[in-house]
Amino acid sequence: MPHKSFLIPTIGLVILALGYIVFGGLNDNLVYYLTPAEAVERRVDYADGDRFRLGGFVEVGSVTETTNGVVFTVVDEGVSVDVEHTGSPPQLFRDNIGVVVEGAWAGDVFETDTLIIKHDEEYRSTDGEEPYVPPAESEG
Amino acid sequence: MTRSRLVLPVLALVALGVGFAAAVGAPREATQGEFARIMFVHVPSAWLAFLAFGVTLLGGVMWLIRKNMLWDRIAASSAEVGVFFTGLALITGMIWGYPVWGTFWDWGDARMMSTAVMFFVYTGYLALRRSVPDPETRARRSAVLGIIAFVQVPLVYFSVTIVRTLHQGLTFTGPDSSIDEGFVGPLLINLAAFTLVYVAFTTYRTRLLKIEDDLEAEEAIADLELAGLGITEPRLGGAAVDG
Incomplete structure (x- = not known):
């Protein structure tokens, strides 16, 4: 041959x-997002305004709506980062859900303009639970 | 068409119907609501892409060993079906991603990017097949590409484990996964139904390729007879030297 x-x-x-x-x-190039622990640890590598992605879970009770977005805390492995997001979050945004935000440090706060939900590989049925009603549907 | 040839497509169609009913009857997912139902199309599509490219690999290997054109036709048919289902997996993923993730596509996600690359490489495989007129050469070149390209399948599958991705991890085999029983049954039914569809498509396409090849050979002979065997068709790739 x-x-x-x-x-x-x-x-x-x-x-x-x-x-x-x-x-x-x-x-670095292949890491899709940094965990809060990594982001804090490598704070010196990313000056204010250097964009990167941060991934973690929305801390329960941390979400506050602002005039042009939301303020919340991303937590994972016991380390948390305060996030200020500009723009409206996706439908599924809530306490304890996985998120990936893209933005940059501004002092001690992580300022973002892109927020996506990182859904995990768990599929739970609503049997015996209050079913989740998306906001769009509940209007009608 | 004989009646026995209808068995497979009818069976596949019935299975799809059962799969659809199972998908509709599956429980509502706690976080995603109705959006989760797209997995009953998305997961089988991705599975078929892997299966189809596996068969293309097998067909290529077998052709190299046996030199039987049937293996080449199976490899070609399977790749076509595989490209279709890769596309379907990409599209259903985007449709699901928009409401759930909040984005259709993410250029930094390893699962999405590797799947897209796989889609284009196998589209290239199909293009290669069309660019080589000689059946033997075509079969050999496609076999080599079909074997090498398969390396992407484990890459796509394990992309969610190798690097961090937006795409969720492995639901069935992953360490942190859990899926309620209510979803497993319908998913398995749809995996089986889609596999039947794959077998039906690939069998038909393989048979059609055989018919195409036979017709081509017949036409070639007819052309020769018309010209009283006095001339040979112009050759591609340089003139033939006949003594």
Whole structure:
């Protein structure tokens, strides 16, 4: 087969690339978001205005609506960061839900303009629970 | 068309109907409400993409060993069906993502990006097949691409474990996952129903490819006879030297 000479190095390259992604790829570029603990620890690396993503859970009872958005606390692994979000949050935004916010430090506060929900891999049925009614539906 | 050939599509259609009923009858998800129901299409679509590209890999390997064109046709048909279901997984993911995540797409998410790359690589596989006229050469080149491209399947599947993603982790096999029993049954029914659809599509497409190949061969012979065998068709890739 004439292609053997080309196939073997190609497969080798693919395996190398795969190995890099699996074992060496956990660098800054591939980290989708920082946890609150990492964000606090690496506060010096990110000056005010340097954008990055922060992921964690909305601390129960921390959500306060403001005139142009929401103020809340993102918590994970016992470390929390206060977040000031500009814009209206998605429908599913609530206490204890996973969020990924994008923005930058402004002193001790993380200011964001992008807020998305990170839904976890848990699927719970509403049997015996109060069903969740999305705001849009409850109007009618 | 003989009656036996109708068995598979009818079975697939009935299974889809049962799957749809199961999806509608499944419980309401506590956080997402009705949005969670899209998983009954999204998860089977993604599963079929993996299965289809696995069969393309198998077809490629078998062609290289046996040189039987049937394997090449199976690989080609499966890739077509796989590209369709990869697209469906992407689209249903976006439809779900908009209300739940608050965004259709995220360029930083490893699951979304790797799936999109897989979609385009296998679209490239289909394009490669159309660009090579000689069946033997086409089968060999596609087999090699079909084998190499499969490396993406584990990458897409484990992308949510290897790096942090917006996409949730592995629901069935992940360490922190939990899924209520009410969702498992309907999901399994839909996985089975979609698999039947895959088998029906791929079988039909393979048969159609055989018909296409036979027709092409017949036409080639007819052309030769018309010209009294005095000429040969112009060759691509340089003139033939006949002594």
